[in-house]
Amino acid sequence: MSSKKNILKLLALADVKINGSRPWDIRVHNPKLYSRVLSKGNLGLGESYMDGWWDCEDISELIYKLLRGGLRDKVRNINMVISWLIASILNLQNKSKAFEVGEKHYDAGNDLYKLMLDKRMVYTCGYWKTAKTLDKSQEDKLDLVCKKIGLKKGQKVLDIGCGWGSFAKFAAQKYKAKVVGITISKEQVKLAKKNCKGLDIEIRLQDYRSVKEKFDHIISLGMFEHVGVKNYRNYFKMAKRCLKDNGLFLLHTIGRNSSVKSGDLWYHKYIFPNSMLPSVKQIATASEKLFVLEDWHSFGPDYDKTLMEWHKNFNKNWDKIKDKYDERFKRMWNYYLLISAGSFRARQTQLWQIVFSKNGVEGGYKSIR
Numbered sequence: 127m128s129s130k131k132n133i134l135k136l137l138a139l140a141d142v143k144i145n146g147s148r149p150w151d152i153r154v155h156n157p158k159l160y161s162r163v164l165s166k167g168n169l170g171l172g173e174s175y176m177d178g179w180w181d182c183e184d185i186s187e188l189i190y191k192l193l194r195g196g197l198r199d200k201v202r203n204i205n206m207v208i209s210w211l212i213a214s215i216l217n218l219q220n221k222s223k224a225f226e227v228g229e230k231h232y233d234a235g236n237d238l239y240k241l242m243l244d245k246r247m248v249y250t251c252g253y254w255k256t257a258k259t260l261d262k263s264q265e266d267k268l269d270l271v272c273k274k275i276g277l278k279k280g281q282k283v284l285d286i287g288c289g290w291g292s293f294a295k296f297a298a299q300k301y302k303a304k305v306v307g308i309t310i311s312k313e314q315v316k317l318a319k320k321n322c323k324g325l326d327i328e329i330r331l332q333d334y335r336s337v338k339e340k341f342d343h344i345i346s347l348g349m350f351e352h353v354g355v356k357n358y359r360n361y362f363k364m365a366k367r368c369l370k371d372n373g374l375f376l377l378h379t380i381g382r383n384s385s386v387k388s389g390d391l392w393y394h395k396y397i398f399p400n401s402m403l404p405s406v407k408q409i410a411t412a413s414e415k416l417f418v419l420e421d422w423h424s425f426g427p428d429y430d431k432t433l434m435e436w437h438k439n440f441n442k443n444w445d446k447i448k449d450k451y452d453e454r455f456k457r458m459w460n461y462y463l464l465i466s467a468g469s470f471r472a473r474q475t476q477l478w479q480i481v482f483s484k485n486g487v488e489g490g491y492k493s494i495r
Contacts, residue, residue, distance in 0.1 A: 129160035140195025142188060149184035150191055156180070172392035172465075176458050185461065186434065189468025235450060236317050239290070241443035242436050247290040247321075250348035250378060251429040251477045255495070260435040263428070268296040271345055273494050274421070274481055275374040277301045281342035284308070284368060286334050287349025291318030291327065298325040306341070308332040334364055343373045350379035351401050355387055358404065358412035366416045366484060374483055375417065379404060380429070381476040397462050409480065417482035420491035426476040433467035 134144065143151045156179035162170040174180055182188050243249055244264045252263025253270055271293065277283065279302040285293050288307025291314075297303040304326045309315060310333060318329040334349075344365050353361050365375050382403040388394075389402040413419065440459060448456070469475040481491065 129164050130157070132164060133160045136197055137192075140191045140197055142191055142195075150182065150187040152188065153181045154179070167391070169391040169395065172396070172458075172461055175461050176396075176454050178457070185464035186430075186437075186468040186471065189465045190471045193469060193472035193474045235447070236290070236313055237447055237450070238440075241446060242440045246292040246296065247317075248292040249289050251380075251425070252432040252435075253425065254428045254431050260432070260439075263432065264292070265296070268293055269300070270494065271347070271376055271378070271479070272297055272301050272303075274479065275343040275345065275376050277303055277343065280304065282306070284337065284341040284344045286337075286344065286346035286365075287352075288314070288318060288329065289347075290314050291322045291329060293345065293347060294318070294327045294329070295322050295325060298322070298327050306330065306339075308334060308337065334361065337364065337368055339368065340370050341368055341373065342370055344369050344375045345378070346376070347378040348380070350377060351403055352398065353404075354400065354402055355385075355404070355408055358408060362413045362416045365482075369484060371484055374420070374481055374487075377409075377478075377480045377482065379409075379478055379480075381405060381409070381478050383474065383476070393462075396458055403475065409478075413482060417484060418486040419480065420483050420487055421479075421481040421493045423479040423493070423495065424476055425479075426470050426473065429475070429477045430467045430470040433463050433470070437463040437467070 137143065137152075144154055145151070156174070156177075159174050159179045162174055162179075164170075166173070175185075239247055239249065244252075244261045246261070246264055246268070248264040248268065251267065252260060253267035254263045255266065257263035257266050275283075277297060281301075282304040283294075283297060283306070285305055285307040288294055288305075288309050291307055294305035294307045297305055306328045307318060307322075308330045309318070310331070312331060315329055315331045322329060334353075350361070369375055380403050382405055385405040385407050386402060389398070389400075393401060410419070437460065440463065444456060451459075466475070470477070483491070
């Protein structure tokens with residue numbers, strides 16, 4: 127059977143057509159697309175889009191349909207096998223490699239993120255329970271985090287993966303907390319220090335493994351995806367070592383429905399080097415006998431909304447930054463935002479906020495939503 131016939135057969139399972147008229151149908155510009163996708167899987171599909179070999183009016187809905195149609199489990203190739211073998215043998219997220227994702231992704235340009243994100247520059251999932259705008263969804267998320275850890279005036283918080291200082295600034299201003307934020311991005315450190323000037327906040331260019339002091343609480347918003355399964359146990363050991371006995375540790379992370387040892391090849395090459403998403407089992411195993419799990423809050427569909435807002439902002443403001451990036455970068459970035467949204471929409475990717483204590487909250491932890 128030809129490559130094209132194989133692809134058409136697979137797409138039919140997800141109600142997707144080639145050169146169809148619906149928003150999620152694929153328009154093929156280069157017939158070499160079929161063999162490239164069969165040989166390289168997700169990597170070939172993404173690179174083909176970046177190269178202009180195909181287009182789609184609504185990529186997020188295309189990915190939603192492909193994932194709900196079960197195509198992820200039906201397509202396997204040698205590149206995926208090699209990726210799994212490498213991740214099994216090597217520690218792709220060891221200390222010497224920790225700064226790679228900062229240099230590749232988070233240092234891509236503060237101007238890009240300023241125009242794409244909300245006014246606080248929060249680069250994690252918003253909380254859309256009552257919010258109607260991106261700004262409000264992110265403010266509500268930051269407030270939710272503070273409430274979940276019971277943050278009080280004067281308490282010292284460690285923010286692992288602090289980004290541009292959005293949580294640190296919010297917690298210091300609204301809750302009068304002291305915050306130490308760490309990140310592996312030089313560009314984030316520069317802007318975070320500027321954003322948090324005059325507040326009781328310390329921003330550091332530092333790997334989480336190097337933190338030694340004690341904190342009243344620890345939070346981590348959207349950083350655990352870069353830790354890697356080989357380092358999960360040490361990550362939780364570090365959190366326990368640095369958390370005071372009565373403190374709480376809130377872990378906010380993207381997750382997946384099954385356990386793997388490596389991430390998506392296209393994401394690894396173009397967006398998040400050495401990243402991988404944890405499963406419930408992996409988190410539970412890594413934290414066992416170190417922490418008491420107090421609360422597990424899942425709101426993955428909110429990330430679909432957040433990503434679509436980022437996508438809208440990115441394209442609305444493209445003319446302001448297009449002199450710094452080429453057209454291939456634009457296609458790559460749009461593809462990244464839209465396939466991510468589609469994955470959350472299909473419920474193949476999750477968003478979790480998990481609260482841990484060291485010894486169990488006396489009388490029980492009161493869940494906050």
